[in-house]
Amino acid sequence: xxxxxxxxxxxxxxxxxxxxxxxxxxxxxxxxxxxxxxxxxxxxxxxxxxxxxxxxxxxxxxxxxxxxxxxxxxxxxxxxxxxxxxxxxxxxxxxxxxxxxxxxxxxxxxxxxxxxxxxxxxxxxxxxxxxxxxxxxxxxxxxxxxxxxxxxxxxxxxxxxxxxxxxxxxxxxxxxxxxxxxxxxxxxxxxxxxxxxxxxxxxxxxxxxxxxxxxxxxxxxxxxxxxxxxxxxxxxxxxxxxxxxxxxxxxxxxxxxx
Amino acid sequence: xxxxxxxxxxxxxxxxxxxxxxxxxxxxxxxxxxxxxxxxxxxxxxxxxxxxxxxxxxxxxxxxxxxxxxxxxxxxxxxxxxxxxxxxxxxxxxxxxxxxxxxxxxxxxxxxxxxxxxxxxxxxxxxxxxx
Numbered sequence: 451x452x453x454x455x456x457x458x459x460x461x462x463x464x465x466x467x468x469x470x471x472x473x474x475x476x477x478x479x480x481x482x483x484x485x486x487x488x489x490x491x492x493x494x495x496x497x498x499x500x501x502x503x504x505x506x507x508x509x510x511x512x513x514x515x516x517x518x519x520x521x522x523x524x525x526x527x528x529x530x531x532x533x534x535x536x537x538x539x540x541x542x543x544x545x546x547x548x549x550x551x552x553x554x555x556x557x558x559x560x561x562x563x564x565x566x567x568x569x570x571x572x573x574x575x576x577x578x579x580x581x582x583x584x585x586x587x588x589x590x591x592x593x594x595x596x597x598x599x600x601x602x603x604x605x606x607x608x609x610x611x612x613x614x615x616x617x618x619x620x621x622x623x624x625x626x627x628x629x630x631x632x633x634x635x636x637x638x639x640x641x642x643x644x645x646x647x648x649x650x651x652x653x654x655x656x657x658x659x660x661x662x663x664x665x666x667x668x669x670x671x672x673x674x675x676x677x678x679x680x681x682x683x684x685x686x687x688x689x690x691x692x693x694x695x696x697x698x699x700x701x702x703x704x705x706x707x708x
Numbered sequence: 709x710x711x712x713x714x715x716x717x718x719x720x721x722x723x724x725x726x727x728x729x730x731x732x733x734x735x736x737x738x739x740x741x742x743x744x745x746x747x748x749x750x751x752x753x754x755x756x757x758x759x760x761x762x763x764x765x766x767x768x769x770x771x772x773x774x775x776x777x778x779x780x781x782x783x784x785x786x787x788x789x790x791x792x793x794x795x796x797x798x799x800x801x802x803x804x805x806x807x808x809x810x811x812x813x814x815x816x817x818x819x820x821x822x823x824x825x826x827x828x829x830x831x832x833x834x835x836x837x838x839x
Contacts, residue, residue: 460715485715566717571715679796684810698802699802
């Protein structure tokens with residue numbers, strides 16, 4: 451359901467301000483969303499002033515510096531630090547992206563870091579991703595074929611293989627998923643851009659033999675057609691993929707089948 | 709702590725408005741406005757069928773500064789929804805999904821509907837010498 455305001459327990463309050471060390475010349479303020487499940491208090495926005503001369507270039511470097519040097523309780527997911535694992539996805543400077551490939555220098559003024567939008571928060575920047583993972587599982591993201599496997603690989607032409615480009619690169623960071631207002635309001639029934647891009651990755655795969663079943667599963671006013679081509683998804687993808695187009699391709703496949 | 713008590717992360721409060729989302733929400737708002745405007749248009753036509761007195765009343769209402777403002781919004785809604793509707797038709801046949809194109813056509817729709825509204829009103833507006 452559409453709810454424009456946050457529930458009472460979710461409204462952030464002002465948090466602590468951690469001043470930069472004296473003598474720092476290249477200071478930037480980082481406003482970071484904090485939530486401590488042990489206190490039951492409302493979330494708060496803490497401010498950390500960092501000396502950028504002593505910090506790596508990316509937003510993730512700043513978060514790690516805060517955790518190492520200022521507040522060790524700051525909690526966030528991160529792993530590969532090079533844009534392939536999809537762990538450090540946050541709402542940074544108003545749009546969703548992965549912190550490891552987002553240069554601090556691209557951001558004007560203070561840096562605001564929130565968890566992925568409209569998700570239940572477990573702690574600080576870590577939100578509960580069970581719902582999108584369950585939706586991902588629901589599209590059965592593996593090859594389904596009734597014909598017995600050949601003695602070698604299932605072959606594809608170069609053209610057939612090229613159809614998967616722009617989809618296999620998805621790292622499931624869910625930046626697009628949580629940038630979509632339709633997913634905010636109807637995430638319990640709408641699959642969302644990341645999951646639909648994955649669905650299309652198998653619908654378009656020439657080796658998959660369950661295309662009809664896959665389309666049947668998605669042919670639903672909510673699962674697929676809550677997409678209103680807002681295109682926040684493709685606008686925010688840190689890998690420059692195009693979930694909006696992928697959803698368009700599913701709609702097209704359904705239209706051509708009828 | 710029970711999962712049910714987890715706070716909901718900020719969404720509209722923090723997400724930066726951008727050409728994609730603004731055009732989309734305007735498409736819906738203008739769609740609703742057009743439905744309301746059609747009722748208004750029907751009221752105007754019906755009043756004419758009702759007789760001179762009723763028609764004069766509706767003319768006075770629509771000709772007041774508030775009526776003209778509503779009609780001006782109706783014109784904008786018509787142009788905006790029409791132009792963005794064409795954009796949606798292209799998407800329906802799988803065209804125009806590149807982000808560069810999405811941004812460009814979004815701005816084209818916005819600029820077209822504002823300019824077309826102004827031109828229309830200069831043309832038809834009574835106090836500017838129009839019909």
